[in-house]
Amino acid sequence: MPSEEISSTASSELPREIKALLASQHLAVLATHHQGQPHASLVAFAASPDGRNLLFATTRTSRKFANLQADPRAALLIDSRGQAAADFHEAMALSAKGPVREVAGTERESLAAVFLAKHPHLREFVGAPSCALLALQVQVYELASRFQQVLMYRFLP
Amino acid sequence: MRYLLPLSQISPSSGPQVGGKGLALARLAREGFPVPRTFCLPVHVYHLYAEATGLRERILMELNRKDFQQMRWEEIWDAALRIRNMFLTTPLPAAMAAALAADVQECFGDAAVVVRSSAPGEDSARASFAGLHESYVNIQGGEAIVQHIVLVWASLWSDAALLYRQELNLDVAASAMAVVIQELVAGECSGVAFSRSPHDETQAVIEAVYGLNQGLVDGVVEPDRWLIDRQSRRLTHMPPSARSAAYAPAAGGVVLQSLAAPQTDQPPLSTEQVWEIYDFVQRAEAVWQSPQDMEWTIHEGRVYLLQSRPITTIAVENTDQRPWYLSLRRSFENLKALRAKIEGELLPAMRAEADARQGQDLADLTDTQLAAAIRERQEAVQHWTAVYWRDFIPFAHGMRLFGQLYNDVMRPADPYEFMTLLAGAPLASLERNRRLAALAAQVREDPALTALLQSGDWTSLPPAFQGQLMDFLNTYGDLSCPVGGGQCQQGPQAILRLILEMAAHPPRPLSPPAEAAALTQAFLQRLTGTKRQEAAEILDLAQASYRLRDDDNLYLGRLEALLAAAVAAARQRLQQRGLELPAQTPAAEIARALEDPHYTPPPETQPDSAADPLQVQARQLLGQPAGPGLAQGPARVIRAFDDLADFRHGDILVCDAVDPNMTFVVPLAAGVVERRGGMLIHGAIIAREYGLPCVTGVPDATRLIHTGDTITVDGYLGLVILH
Numbered sequence: 053m054p055s056e057e058i059s060s061t062a063s064s065e066l067p068r069e070i071k072a073l074l075a076s077q078h079l080a081v082l083a084t085h086h087q088g089q090p091h092a093s094l095v096a097f098a099a100s101p102d103g104r105n106l107l108f109a110t111t112r113t114s115r116k117f118a119n120l121q122a123d124p125r126a127a128l129l130i131d132s133r134g135q136a137a138a139d140f141h142e143a144m145a146l147s148a149k150g151p152v153r154e155v156a157g158t159e160r161e162s163l164a165a166v167f168l169a170k171h172p173h174l175r176e177f178v179g180a181p182s183c184a185l186l187a188l189q190v191q192v193y194e195l196a197s198r199f200q201q202v203l204m205y206r207f208l209p
Numbered sequence: 210m211r212y213l214l215p216l217s218q219i220s221p222s223s224g225p226q227v228g229g230k231g232l233a234l235a236r237l238a239r240e241g242f243p244v245p246r247t248f249c250l251p252v253h254v255y256h257l258y259a260e261a262t263g264l265r266e267r268i269l270m271e272l273n274r275k276d277f278q279q280m281r282w283e284e285i286w287d288a289a290l291r292i293r294n295m296f297l298t299t300p301l302p303a304a305m306a307a308a309l310a311a312d313v314q315e316c317f318g319d320a321a322v323v324v325r326s327s328a329p330g331e332d333s334a335r336a337s338f339a340g341l342h343e344s345y346v347n348i349q350g351g352e353a354i355v356q357h358i359v360l361v362w363a364s365l366w367s368d369a370a371l372l373y374r375q376e377l378n379l380d381v382a383a384s385a386m387a388v389v390i391q392e393l394v395a396g397e398c399s400g401v402a403f404s405r406s407p408h409d410e411t412q413a414v415i416e417a418v419y420g421l422n423q424g425l426v427d428g429v430v431e432p433d434r435w436l437i438d439r440q441s442r443r444l445t446h447m448p449p450s451a452r453s454a455a456y457a458p459a460a461g462g463v464v465l466q467s468l469a470a471p472q473t474d475q476p477p478l479s480t481e482q483v484w485e486i487y488d489f490v491q492r493a494e495a496v497w498q499s500p501q502d503m504e505w506t507i508h509e510g511r512v513y514l515l516q517s518r519p520i521t522t523i524a525v526e527n528t529d530q531r532p533w534y535l536s537l538r539r540s541f542e543n544l545k546a547l548r549a550k551i552e553g554e555l556l557p558a559m560r561a562e563a564d565a566r567q568g569q570d571l572a573d574l575t576d577t578q579l580a581a582a583i584r585e586r587q588e589a590v591q592h593w594t595a596v597y598w599r600d601f602i603p604f605a606h607g608m609r610l611f612g613q614l615y616n617d618v619m620r621p622a623d624p625y626e627f628m629t630l631l632a633g634a635p636l637a638s639l640e641r642n643r644r645l646a647a648l649a650a651q652v653r654e655d656p657a658l659t660a661l662l663q664s665g666d667w668t669s670l671p672p673a674f675q676g677q678l679m680d681f682l683n684t685y686g687d688l689s690c691p692v693g694g695g696q697c698q699q700g701p702q703a704i705l706r707l708i709l710e711m712a713a714h715p716p717r718p719l720s721p722p723a724e725a726a727a728l729t730q731a732f733l734q735r736l737t738g739t740k741r742q743e744a745a746e747i748l749d750l751a752q753a754s755y756r757l758r759d760d761d762n763l764y765l766g767r768l769e770a771l772l773a774a775a776v777a778a779a780r781q782r783l784q785q786r787g788l789e790l791p792a793q794t795p796a797a798e799i800a801r802a803l804e805d806p807h808y809t810p811p812p813e814t815q816p817d818s819a820a821d822p823l824q825v826q827a828r829q830l831l832g833q834p835a836g837p838g839l840a841q842g843p844a845r846v847i848r849a850f851d852d853l854a855d856f857r858h859g860d861i862l863v864c865d866a867v868d869p870n871m872t873f874v875v876p877l878a879a880g881v882v883e884r885r886g887g888m889l890i891h892g893a894i895i896a897r898e899y900g901l902p903c904v905t906g907v908p909d910a911t912r913l914i915h916t917g918d919t920i921t922v923d924g925y926l927g928l929v930i931l932h
Contacts, residue, residue: 065823137263138266138269141266141269141272141273198275199274200829200831201830203825203826203828203913204825205824205825206825208823
């Protein structure tokens with residue numbers, strides 16, 4: 053049987069689509085839970101340059117912060133929907149899963165700079181003593197595109 | 210009137226709304242050229258329809274299932290067929306349909322018309338879509354005309370149009386179409402006129418045929434041709450080899466009729482008429498100030514101009530690939546001739562070539578002779594592979610031609626229902642499977658025979674069973690070779706293992722042919738007279754095309770097996786000399802090593818695989834639904850032919866492409882997943898025959914799915930889910 057074209061090859065870097073979503077989107081939906089009851093909230097986020105950490109900020113009195121204190125496991129949904137019919141063929145959704153930790157000390161300074169480069173208007177908020185800078189350490193990305201195609205990208209420890 | 214525009218209301222700035230053809234006709238009319246009564250349905254009506262019915266997003270979702278660049282042409286054809294069926298099964302909103310039919314009735318009454326495409330951007334000097342979109346000739350009455358408008362809109366998304374637009378870097382998503390509706394002038398003769406020949410600017414060309422000009426445009430009827438030297442006005446007439454046929458209007462379409470004397474002996478145009486048409490095309494060139502290509506017809510001595518467009522080839526030189534895209538659509542006549550060639554000439558020659566070599570005893574050959582035999586057999590494989598691409602692959606259009614006809618007539622919910630009418634043909638690989646199933650049935654019912662097979666002592670099998678087994682071996686090979694018909698092991702172990710596995714489970718029957726008979730009857734009853742006859746002929750052609758899709762591979766497989774046998778013999782001799790060569794050593798290298806004792810083929814270098822910190826895993830993969838149903842089971846990924854040996858009942862076959870030489874495992878499979886895309890590829894055909902869920906066109910299927918993964922094949926939606 054004559055053979056035909058060969059399929060695309062693998063790459064060890066995060067795929068272009070994921071990088072583009074992380075760069076272009078400003079808001080993400082954070083999923084936490086309180087004793088099994090799911091809780092969803094909208095957060096401003098920024099990705100570390102290697103894409104392994106997703107940063108967001110919240111006050112220490114917020115519900116999401118309390119939920120994460122009790123169980124650090126969380127998911128962030130980042131997507132490119134435009135609330136139009138064309139979303140069904142165009143939009144992509146990226147779900148990131150992993151544990152969330154609060155960053156502190158010198159690490160906080162460098163990561164706050166990353167976060168504020170994307171959200172300069174949040175400088176006062178992030179600088180407030182009552183505000184925590186949090187990082188979701190990505191274990192796996194799940195990218196849904198073309199309406200139904202889902203690929204998982206797992207970072208090896 | 211609500212939707213239709215008369216030519217008088219079209220201005221030079223209407224291009225984006227009425228398309229190139231509508232604009233040119235309006236200009237011809239304005240300049241006083243004789244144009245048949247014509248109205249234009251602007252682009253915004255297409256948009257109204259596509260928006261109101263949700264069709265726009267459905268089309269884009271269909272096209273976006275896969276990266277267009279990664280789609281094989283067959284997959285693009287599949288997508289185009291599905292999109293066409295969306296149009297066929299999506300009527301205009303009732304109020305819109307009524308208003309449009311009323312418009313049409315008001316403009317044309319009961320007169321027959323031609324419904325033509327007029328996409329914006331087409332027929333410009335840069336891009337000519339001539340022939341890529343559909344036209345429908347001799348359509349009558351409001352309702353029928355509205356139906357054909359929808360078909361013309363659908364042709365915006367044909368495979369050829371999609372590919373051509375891609376080639377020209379046009380935005381596929383922004384495509385839209387205007388439609389030109391023109392009263393049919395049933396000319397006694399028709400043709401085209403070029404104010405300058407695409408090959409020689411100093412000459413004008415006029416071509417003419419009897420009857421309508423469909424035959425000329427499709428290349429079915431050979432025209433009379435006149436060359437006119439524009440400077441000296443010297444006229445040269447070049448008659449065709451024969452004037453034998455002409456297209457005439459007939460019941461809702463056109464029909465090819467044979468010509469009789471005196472027409473067969475006379476050119477369709479008098480010299481005066483040639484000059485009359487020449488004057489028209491010169492005037493058109495003057496109006497547009499660019500070389501023009503016109504279509505015309507003559508009815509009762511009067512010339513009518515049907516359209517005018519700039520000549521593409523002069524502006525773009527030789528970069529126009531349109532002929533190639535047009536060749537994607539083959540006419541019934543063309544396919545009939547191809548069938549005759551394949552069945553009468555190519556397949557017998559291929560068989561004869563294999564038969565002639567089958568008798569050759571390789572053991573008698575000297576090393577030099579064996580090396581020559583390898584080269585010769587490789588040349589044979591290369592030659593027939595080229596023939597396969599040139600003639601056999603295009604013959605698959607037989608199925609497509611029928612599919613389109615069936616969908617037009619039946620408008621089925623499933624765009625691939627037509628495949629049911631083709632199934633049940635005596636495919637060579639299914640016959641092989643039937644004989645295997647018969648052997649397995651004997652084993653299933655006979656515990657003593659089962660025990661005997663399990664013990665591996667196949668020499669003491671009952672003579673009757675052994676006879677059938679040897680007969681199978683001699684006809685189909687021992688199923689242990691990566692090519693058909695070969696015997697690569699000493700003895701039938703591979704077959705016996707397979708038979709035992711089949712016997713351990715209930716048989717898998719082929720889909721019943723009863724449904725096919727009922728569908729065929731329903732289809733043919735929908736048509737009358739010559740149309741029914743034509744449809745039956747196209748169905749017959751499609752069935753031949755379907756059979757060949759399978760059988761040609763097996764014939765090619767025989768030649769490949771002969772090459773493999775010669776290579777195996779050579780390897781054995783080299784081994785005796787102490788030279789072990791890796792499995793992937795090319796045949797030519799082996800032949801060279803055989804002739805030249807001092808030559809050792811260079812080892813192949815393996816690419817290093819660097820450690821990958823990011824692990825890619827598929828969760829849900831998108832392909833095309835190629836066989837309905839849902840199945841879950843362990844994946845058996847076939848990367849090399851030897852992987853088939855481990856195939857177990859209930860496994861899901863995951864492979865690059867189901868090769869006809871490996872279909873013997875399909876009756877054991879719970880489902881089929883293929884990287885290669887298409888509904889009409891071998892794997893999809895066989896899966897359908899067994900009623901198995903099948904998904905094709907999954908990019909990287911054999912890389913992202915691993916043997917042992919639990920997977921679900923969703924043959925309804927074209928998904929593969931990894932658990």
